[in-house]
């Protein structure tokens with residue numbers, strides 16, 4: 596992340612050095628947390644801090660991994676998940692609600708259906724007397740920066756014996772137009788050399804032109820296709836996503852497509868490289884058959900666990916405890 600960054604809002608904040616540093620730190624936090632002494636050390640690093648988890652869109656993994664990450668660092672958490680339980684029900688604006696959090700808490704982690712809402716709050720707090728850090732835990736259809744970090748971390752670990760992420764071919768499959776995880780990861784992969792990205796979806800759900808324009812500007816190769824089975828043997832990693840039909844009502848559309856054509860079935864394992872990586876941000880519906888879970892190439896449950904460690908590393912960095920944790924690692928492991 597650029598040095599002046601204080602909030603975590605958008606993947607464009609992350610540069611290659613930051614990605615290397617945060618993944619290294621996450622690896623070391625993972626090692627430290629294997630012992631009781633290490634766990635107690637981590638829990639002492641930020642035990643004077645408090646965090647508000649403002650999640651007004653549903654979440655399992657992101658919410659729980661941030662909650663766990665805060666616990667690992669000793670941060671005390673409070674949460675608002677249903678705005679009907681806050682004074683928003685009395686007509687208070689969301690902006691005033693979040694500004695109120697900044698008066699009680701040292702960190703605000705937020706998931707919100709509105710694109711750019713986290714960015715707006717970050718600017719609002721910058722101009723206030725209590726400019727606490729804001730982490731975007733998923734905003735609208737556009738950004739999920741911490742999911743992209745955990746996905747990069749998972750790819751880096753998966754390709755650690757294959758020369759790293761650079762020069763890999765990665766397919767994104769499913770509802771790519773409205774899938775903020777695919778959009779965020781595809782943007783971040785432009786940071787790596789000689790990548791080729793494949794966007795596999797029916798035309799109604801294809802990746803947005805804004806992402807393709809970014810790839811063009813960064814000279815990242817890509818292919819747009821609807822033919823999943825043709826792509827499977829060509830790629831090193833496959834990133835499956837679900838249909839994001841929670842947006843149908845707002846958009847006033849419901850495309851009647853055969854989503855089964857964009858699901859990873861047991862038979863597809865035979866088409867895929869023996870050292871390939873199958874990912875999914877989860878939750879899944881039928882995009883990956885459960886029989887695939889036991890295949891060593893299935894990385895999606897590892898992805899979930901990686902999300903906790905990378906979020907510990909992110910929060911430690913925001914509060915400038917990264918150097919201290921690295922010193923502890925060098926002295927104690």
Ligand code: CP
Pocket residue numbers: 653654655656657658733742876877878
């Ligand atoms: N990957 C992800 O964002 O999952 P949740 O919606 O459960 O947080």
